[in-house]
Amino acid sequence: MTDRSGVLRYIIERYYSGDVENACALTGYSTKQIADWCSGQCQPQHITVEYFIHRAFTPEFQSVVEFAEFKQDQPVMAQLKDLFKGHEERAGIYAFYDSMANLIYLGKATNLLKEAYSAIRRDVDIQFPAGIKNKPEKRYEIVRYISAYDVGSSDWMDFPKHVESLILRISKPILNKNIGHIEQAYTLPGID
Incomplete structure (x- = not known):
């Protein structure tokens, strides 16, 4: 079994500067939830760990x-x-x-x-x-x-x-000469 608590501890330390309050503010989880996960008292779900990663790497507009x-x-x-x-x-x-x-x-x-x-x-x-x-x-x-x-x-x-x-x-604004391009989306194998 993967130690998701350890992964979450690493993410919070590395990408949230070890600041649990900041991680709470950015993710919406409570201090108690994060403390329980990081202490290993309970394991976060894999989707929770992925969400913390997403919030760390995706800037907020x-x-x-x-x-x-x-x-x-x-x-x-x-x-x-x-x-x-x-x-x-x-x-x-x-x-x-x-x-x-x-x-x-x-x-x-x-x-x-x-x-x-x-x-x-x-x-x-x-x-x-x-x-x-x-x-x-x-x-x-x-x-x-x-x-x-x-x-x-x-x-x-x-x-x-x-x-x-x-x-x-x-x-398509009139003063922009280059309209840019978007990568073609491809369906991943096994996903309909």
């Missing part, structure tokens, strides 16, 4: 800001610093919307502030009809709303890339 108004006549960097406050250097996904709240650009970032700032200052690379006068040259001229999400971090998977790719495939 947080909304930083959603549909925050962006003003073209104010300094770009100052606005982004204010919007991303506390999450400036975090990995995440950011989105730019036009005046009708249509998604026009989506990006992933290892540093939300730097990369969103770079993206919003890029040229508008789309063809406008010939009759359109005063065509916008930079993205910040057409962005009216911004959303950003802190996607956490993991040593094992590039979650921002996967989240970005999924949203791009569904929404």
Whole structure:
């Protein structure tokens, strides 16, 4: 029989920094349940151990800001610093919307502030009809709303890339040139 208590002790020590309270907060189990499992008083079910592993390796997404108004006549960097406050250097996904709240650009970032700032200052690379006068040259001229999400971090998977790719495939924003790709799902042998 596998010593699932020992495995759980290792997971809590290694991936929850030995902090049982943190493990409780992240998994929803009580301190007593975890203490009983770790002491070997009772064995956790295998699905419980797998859940602790999943919670340790899967970052939790947080909304930083959603549909925050962006003003073209104010300094770009100052606005982004204010919007991303506390999450400036975090990995995440950011989105730019036009005046009708249509998604026009989506990006992933290892540093939300730097990369969103770079993206919003890029040229508008789309063809406008010939009759359109005063065509916008930079993205910040057409962005009216911004959303950003802190996607956490993991040593094992590039979650921002996967989240970005999924949203791009569904929404196809006009300013994104690369829509990304999603791996083909295959049925595992013996699973219907």
